[in-house]
Amino acid sequence: MLFLLSILSLLTCQAALSPVPPDQIFQYIDDHQDEFVQRLKEWVAIESDSSDPTKRGLVDNMMQITKDFILKIGGTVEMAELGEQELSSGKKIPLPPVILAEIGNDTKKPTVCFYGHMDVQPAKKSDGWATEPYTLIEKDGNLYGRGASDDKGQVLALLNAVESVNVIGLPVNVKLVIEGMEEVGSNGLDKIVEEQKDGFFSNVDYIVVTDTPWLSKKPGITYGARGNCYFFIEVEGARRDLHSGGFGGAVYEAMSDLIFLLDTLIDSKGKILIPGIYDDVRSVTEEEKELYKDLEFNLDELQADTGAKRFLYDTKEGLLMHRWRYPSLSIHGIEGAFSGSGTKTVIPAKVIGKFSIRQVPNMDPSIVEKQVTDYLEHKFSERNSPNKIKVTMIIGAKPWLSDMNEPQYLAARKAVTRVFNVNADMIRAGGTIPIAKNFEEVLGKRVMLLGIGGPDDSTHGQNEKISKYNYIEGTKLYAAFLQELASV
The missing domain is CATH 3.30.70.360 (Alpha-Beta Plaits)
Structure with missing residues (x-):
């Protein structure tokens, strides 16, 4: 309570448009990190496996819990219905609704829309997990559990950041698109985006996807993906x-x-x-070649992690270009x-x-x-x-490629430097991210992927985890990004 009063006092003593020093928000996040971990524990415990129709009620429950939390931190929420899914048996079951949320609606401020998902891949301990997959376990600096990285941990880090910054007032308007069917193809999401392009999305300036890993332990910002x-x-x-x-x-x-x-x-x-x-x-440009030189990436570590006897390319640049x-x-x-x-x-x-x-x-x-x-x-x-x-x-x-010089990229790079004291790696994904291309084509807005997952998080695999460092410092990253975006 004393800390909250000190922040409010600081705010009133400053000029109306003067930004609050970022270390105040970072301290708030550090002071509440145990609470943030507890939230993730509660969310991981919900077996929101979208691939199993018998667990559809759990997916719906996860969406409701997410809605309630957004309302708690000051947002408004619409649950957009998607209709029904027909199973192979011919039976039809309701699709989980998509959350369309808004926190702040000041027309003088820019509006950033974040995308994430609450469903997870199937997981059983008998698959080879060292722990129960739906019980969050903290061990050796990591938080183990299904969805800890993909994508509950990353979405929750963002929401924790919004809550933290909102203590002194959000400098931007925040919108959220959170779905429950991403792991099985995002059934119905394209329809929502098309239907809401002149509604919910009409005043969106920037779109950020919070569902990606870094290339290494160094923070990365993703600007492209293969189709x-x-x-x-x-x-x-x-x-x-x-x-x-x-x-x-x-x-x-x-x-x-x-x-x-x-x-x-x-x-x-x-x-x-x-x-x-x-x-x-x-064609590869000279500017692009320069980006690869500074990327933090170790072929030996990748070889040890994958168990591959040999790669097709023996240089960092060669291997990454053929992956991306x-x-x-x-x-x-x-x-x-x-x-x-x-x-x-x-x-x-x-x-x-x-x-x-x-x-x-x-x-x-x-x-x-x-x-x-x-x-x-x-x-x-x-x-x-x-x-x-x-x-x-x-x-x-289709493949997707964005412009690294767009304002949200500049803001994200500044945020990375502020939080981690390094320059962000600008990376591309070897996999496919259809929603990014869909957002750009339908809404005509540039998209950025700003995730906080680690390269060894084992998303979709056994023993999925997110490092506690990534989770807490990633919360700071999202907080700093919200502040930086207001001034680009």
């Missing part, structure tokens, strides 16, 4: 599965055709063999093939190969789809097999 074109190759041979004793050597086997086709996609050095696939890749700004092709699996233990001498009648291409600016998914389809049909014709093939692009998510 994802995901393909099925279906090869169909006989009318039914056949016995290899009776038909081996007598029929054209669908599996053999499929493996042949998969083997034509990429060489041993990772080069994609599909003609024209690199034609639209944006060049396309890649990965083969993921074969459906319809025998994969159980033991032996089975079956010749599958139909198999489906699955692979994806992570595309980059300025690649267009529709062009990639045609290039892939034409190439595979041509290669299959060379094989002269009577079997049938069908190539289908299941996902066509």
Whole structure:
């Protein structure tokens, strides 16, 4: 209480537009860190697994708890309904609502909109967790639990920051878009963004996604991500599965055709063999090359963490560029093939190969789809097999790239320097972040990814965690960002 009074006294003694020294807010955050950890413990305890329809009520409960907390810290909240989800059984269940919240509506202040999600990936201790996944455990400076990093911990750090700064008054208007279906494809979110572009989003100046990790222990700001074109190759041979004793050597086997086709996609050095696939890749600029030189990144540490015997590239710049700004092709699996233990001498009648291409600016998914389809049909014709093939692009998510000189990026860089006393690493994501591209295309606003996750947080994996340092100092980062954004 004394600390709160001292802040209010400080505020009244200053000129109306004079900013409160940031260390006052940082001290407030340090004094309340045990409370912030307790909140995360309570949120992690809710098994908001969006992939399991039987847990839909828990996802709804998590959304309600988030709403109540936003109301507690001074916000207004609309729960935007998304309708129903039809399950494979044909049964329909309600989708969890999307939170559209607002804290402050001063037309003289800029408005920043933050995006995050409250659903999590499935987790069971029997999967290999060292602890119960829905019980937050603090050990060796880390906070372990499902959702601790992705994305409950990052969203809660932001909300803790908003609460802390709001003690002396927010210098910007804050809006929040928080959903409960991100881990399964953000069902219905695109519709909400489109419907609300002239409503909730009409006065938004900046959009920030709080769901990303750093490249290393050094803070990073993400300004780009690759897209994802995901393909099925279906090869169909006989009318039914056949016995290899009776038909081996007598029929054209669908599996053999499929493996042949998969083997034509990429060489041993990772080069994609599909003609024209690199034609639209944006050239690397000298300015971009300079960014890679200063990035904090250790190949040996990555090798130890992954267990990879060797990488395709042996320099930091080479490896990161091929993770972030060049396309890649990965083969993921074969459906319809025998994969159980033991032996089975079956010749599958139909198999489906699955692979994806992570595309980059300025690649267009529709062009990639045609290039892939034409190439595979041509290669299959060379094989002269009577079997049938069908190539289908299941996902066509576009790549995303923003301008690092936009005001929110400048504010974030200043905030990183203020909190951590270092310059932020400007990084790109090798994965795909469809919501960032969607926000830009529908709303016409630049997007920034300002997360506080660590590179070893094991999101989606066993023993997910967020370091307590990242959680508390990340809260300070969001607080400093809110202050810096008001003055750019």
